[in-house]
Amino acid sequence: MAHPKPRTTPASADTSASLIRSALHTLEAEAGGVSAIAAALQGDLGPAFIAACELIRDAKGRVIVTGLGKSGHIGRKIAATLASTGTPAFFVHAAEASHGDLGMITADDVIVALSWSGETAELKNLINYSRRFRIGLIAVTSEAESTLGSAADISLTLPKTREACPHNLAPTTSALMQLALGDALAVALLEGRGFTAVDFGTLHPSGKLGAMLKFVRDLMHTGDAVPLKPLGTRMSEALMEMTSNNFGCVGIVDGHGEIVGIVTDGDLRRHMRPDLMTATVDEVMTRNPKTIGPDLLASEALDILNASKITALIVTEAKKPIGIVRLHDMLTIGVA
Numbered sequence: 001m002a003h004p005k006p007r008t009t010p011a012s013a014d015t016s017a018s019l020i021r022s023a024l025h026t027l028e029a030e031a032g033g034v035s036a037i038a039a040a041l042q043g044d045l046g047p048a049f050i051a052a053c054e055l056i057r058d059a060k061g062r063v064i065v066t067g068l069g070k071s072g073h074i075g076r077k078i079a080a081t082l083a084s085t086g087t088p089a090f091f092v093h094a095a096e097a098s099h100g101d102l103g104m105i106t107a108d109d110v111i112v113a114l115s116w117s118g119e120t121a122e123l124k125n126l127i128n129y130s131r132r133f134r135i136g137l138i139a140v141t142s143e144a145e146s147t148l149g150s151a152a153d154i155s156l157t158l159p160k161t162r163e164a165c166p167h168n169l170a171p172t173t174s175a176l177m178q179l180a181l182g183d184a185l186a187v188a189l190l191e192g193r194g195f196t197a198v199d200f201g202t203l204h205p206s207g208k209l210g211a212m213l214k215f216v217r218d219l220m221h222t223g224d225a226v227p228l229k230p231l232g233t234r235m236s237e238a239l240m241e242m243t244s245n246n247f248g249c250v251g252i253v254d255g256h257g258e259i260v261g262i263v264t265d266g267d268l269r270r271h272m273r274p275d276l277m278t279a280t281v282d283e284v285m286t287r288n289p290k291t292i293g294p295d296l297l298a299s300e301a302l303d304i305l306n307a308s309k310i311t312a313l314i315v316t317e318a319k320k321p322i323g324i325v326r327l328h329d330m331l332t333i334g335v336a
Contacts, residue, residue, distance in 0.1 A: 026172065029164040033173040034180045036159040041184075044157070051154050052112075052138050053188050056087060059136065061108030063089035066097065068122050070171035071114040071178060078112070078182030084203055085190040094122040102129050110136040112185075116158075116174045118146020127151045140178055156181060197297070211334035216301050217294035219330065220315045220323030221247075228253055228321060231260065235284060236277040238263055246328075247312045251321050252285050258319040261285030264310070291316045294323065298335045301325055 067075035075091055082089035092101050111130050118141035130137045139152035142160050149155040164172035201213025227241050227250040241250045252261035263285045271284045291314045305327050315323035
């Protein structure tokens with residue numbers, strides 16, 4: 001296998017400038033392709049796009065995305081985006097479909113087939129299968145009169161543009177246009193069904209996004225772990241409660257069990273005096289402390305912690321403490 005030769009001398013100024021010019025040309029070409037789609041959506045592509053959204057929305061089954069080559073790679077991404085945003089979808093390889101994978105497609109499904117030319121030979125059997133069993137077929141192509149475009153129930157015909165490749169051969173602009181249209185479909189569908197951040201978290205519980213979409217109730221410490229003391233407690237006892245946990249605070253409750261104050265490390269520093277240990281929490285506590293509910297997103301709780309420059313928050317329901325969350329816990333699982 002060939003390996004690139006190591007660079008022995010730094011690139012010249014002329015070479016560096018040409019690399020930047022090439023990169024800018026590519027980005028401008030691809031941005032132009034996306035802009036062309038935006039313009040087309042306000043014209044002939046608009047009604048077809050609406051029809052495609054309605055066909056997918058009304059389907060009882062799943063969206064089957066298919067394609068070959070670069071269109072296949074883009075198709076995999078589109079299927080993944082649809083699935084993670086509430087539209088059940090998966091990818092079927094155009095060639096493998098003819099070797100048994102057609103059995104994965106049912107009459108309740110909708111097929112989205114990607115082919116820039118619309119003449120991908122490997123799609124022929126899949127097209128015939130969709131027509132035979134009356135399965136909804138959406139084409140994503142630049143050729144409305146192609147084999148794929150003509151056979152489809154709906155043709156999302158993309159504007160013809162030059163590739164960013166200087167030879168107008170490597171799928172670059174065209175691939176990005178397919179991807180952009182797929183994203184547009186996915187977002188239009190999720191907005192149409194009222195898909196929320198909470199819904200997204202249900203389908204994406206892991207990773208950075210999953211952490212950002214956890215709720216306070218998923219992270220809070222509960223039961224005996226919550227540091228609480230009643231009004232009238234001596235500071236010596238409150239300090240013991242503070243040092244027995246890692247929260248750096250103790251919540252103060254009244255006779256009804258409602259949170260009325262909090263004693264923090266900062267309160268100790270502000271009230272440092274010889275008789276501090278014999279004073280009561282009533283004299284030292286911060287009254288009406290910031291609290292949050294259990295159904296708040298962890299990311300929103302983190303914003304409150306950062307804005308207030310505090311490290312823990314008491315969690316309440318009907319003014320009664322039910323838990324506590326720490327900045328450290330959120331950072332540990334990646335809420336940041």
